[in-house]
Each structure stands twice: as C-alpha cells, then as structure tokens.
Amino acid sequence: MGKHILLLGAPGAGKGTQSKRLADEFDLEHVTTGDALRANKGMDISHLDFEYDTPREYMDAGELVPDDVVNEIVKTALQEADGYVLDGYPRNLDQAEYLTEITDLDAVVYLxxxxxxxxxxxxxxxxxxxxxxxxxxxxxxxxxxxxxDECGSPLVQREDDTEETVRERLSVYHENTEPVVDHYRDEGVLAEVNGEQTPDEVFEDVTAAVEDA
Known part of the structure; x- marks a missing residue:
C-alpha cells in the first residue's frame, strides 16, 4: 500500500519539483488539481446540478471550476491511485475538511x-x-x-510573473490557503521544512519527514 502524502506551500515554494521527486522516490502517483482536471474533464457531474454537466464545459468557457466539482475529481484521482503525493489541493479550509472525509494522510509537509x-x-x-x-x-x-539556448528566440516574462501579479497571487494564497497550513499545524500533523535550502537539501528534509511520519 503506497503512502498518502500532502505537500503544502505558497506559489514558488517548489512544490511541483519536490512532489515529482517524492513520487519517483516512493513510487507514488503525483496528483495535481490541474492534471486531475485535465484527465477527468469529460466526467459526468450532472448529479451535482450545476450550470454545466462536465468540467470541460467550465474550462472551455474560461470559468473557474467550482469547489464541489474539484472535490469530486480529486476524490476520483485519489481512489484510483495506489499511494499519492497531492500537490495544489486543498486550497481552502472547506477542501481540507472534505479531504479528511475521503482519505487518510500519512504525512503533511509544508515548504x-x-x-x-x-x-x-x-x-x-x-x-x-x-x-x-x-x-x-x-x-x-x-x-x-x-x-x-534551444532556438535562439528572445525570452519573455509572462504576464502572471510580473511583480504586481505575483504579489496578488501571494495575497490570495495567504487569505485562502494559509488557514489550511494552520489547520494541520493545530492538529499536530504538520512537518515544516525550510524551503530556502538547495533543492537537494529540501528533498532530504522532505523525505525524512515522510519516513518519520
């Protein structure tokens, strides 16, 4: 039976990099909300009685997929995985409570x-x-x-990487997702890792936290 690991951290903390390495190290599924959405965009959600009957219709319309739909998709992805590293979910306290209902976590690591x-x-x-x-x-x-290096074209900074946009993203994170970190800290299950070390040092600490859990 594979481990159930949740990795938390702000945008830019290195969750994606560390999640992939963890998944390889422990032979687990790397579950991200974005990948789970793309993999299940045709899923029938008509029983939820929302505006659309599939996640794809939300994505095609450029609308945010509602929490309840994301919850269903994450539940499906976790049930199909023999052990997982969950990255990018839960984004708020309601999702954290839902996660407790659908699965047991072996380790919660915060970068x-x-x-x-x-x-x-x-x-x-x-x-x-x-x-x-x-x-x-x-x-x-x-x-x-x-x-x-690859093709000689001039490099650009994406719009969502400008300082103004980045600070806005971080403020949304502080408002919505920081309470999730506090929630697990209050429960006494949060392992905190200094994410400002080199990626290899961070990985060593993350791996140790998972093995100790």
Missing part, C-alpha cells in the same frame, strides 16, 4: 519560504515564446542573457 524569496523566484522566470523552454534569471539562466 516554508519567505515572501521576498517567493517574489524573487516567481518574477525571475523567463519563457521562450517559440519553443516553450523555461529559464530563471538566477537559478537557471540561459547561456546568453535573454536568449533561448
């Missing part, structure tokens, strides 16, 4: 990174508009500044 570090990480990202390659001005710069 702790300061606000200024998060802003640096998120605003430093650069992408190639032609081939999609990703860079970071500090952590993974291209060989020639501002130019894609």
């Amino acid at each position: 702790d990174v300061s606000e200024e570090e998060l802003v640096d990480r998120l605003t430093g990202r650069r992408v190639c508009p032609d081939c999609g390659a990703n860079y970071h001005v500090e952590f993974a710069p291209p060989e020639e500044k501002g130019v894609c």
Whole structure:
C-alpha cells in the first residue's frame, strides 16, 4: 500500500519539483488539481446540478471550476491511485475538511519560504515564446542573457510573473490557503521544512519527514 502524502506551500515554494521527486522516490502517483482536471474533464457531474454537466464545459468557457466539482475529481484521482503525493489541493479550509472525509494522510509537509524569496523566484522566470523552454534569471539562466539556448528566440516574462501579479497571487494564497497550513499545524500533523535550502537539501528534509511520519 503506497503512502498518502500532502505537500503544502505558497506559489514558488517548489512544490511541483519536490512532489515529482517524492513520487519517483516512493513510487507514488503525483496528483495535481490541474492534471486531475485535465484527465477527468469529460466526467459526468450532472448529479451535482450545476450550470454545466462536465468540467470541460467550465474550462472551455474560461470559468473557474467550482469547489464541489474539484472535490469530486480529486476524490476520483485519489481512489484510483495506489499511494499519492497531492500537490495544489486543498486550497481552502472547506477542501481540507472534505479531504479528511475521503482519505487518510500519512504525512503533511509544508515548504516554508519567505515572501521576498517567493517574489524573487516567481518574477525571475523567463519563457521562450517559440519553443516553450523555461529559464530563471538566477537559478537557471540561459547561456546568453535573454536568449533561448534551444532556438535562439528572445525570452519573455509572462504576464502572471510580473511583480504586481505575483504579489496578488501571494495575497490570495495567504487569505485562502494559509488557514489550511494552520489547520494541520493545530492538529499536530504538520512537518515544516525550510524551503530556502538547495533543492537537494529540501528533498532530504522532505523525505525524512515522510519516513518519520
């Protein structure tokens, strides 16, 4: 029976990177809300009596998928997985309470990174508009500044990586998702890891937290 791991942290804390490594290390399914939504976009949700009968219709309309629909999709993804690392859910306290109803968690790990570090990480990202390659001005710069190594196109900063947008994303996170971190901390099940170390050091600490849980 595989482990049930929940990884928490703000945007830019490194959840995606660490989740993938954890999933490989312990042979688990890496479950993200986005992937689960894409995999189940044709799912019949007519019994929920919402405006649309499938998640795809929300996505096609560019609308936010309601919590109840996301809950159903996450439930399906977790039930189909023999052990998982859950990344990007729960985003609020209602979802955290729902998660308690549908599954037992073996470990809850929180990547702790300061606000200024998060802003640096998120605003430093650069992408190639032609081939999609990703860079970071500090952590993974291209060989020639501002130019894609792969195809030579000029790199751009995505709109959602500007400082104003990043600070807005972080403020939404603080308002909605920080209470989830506090919830698990109050329950005494939260393992806190310093997310400002090197990725390898963070992974060592995360792995130790999972093994100790």
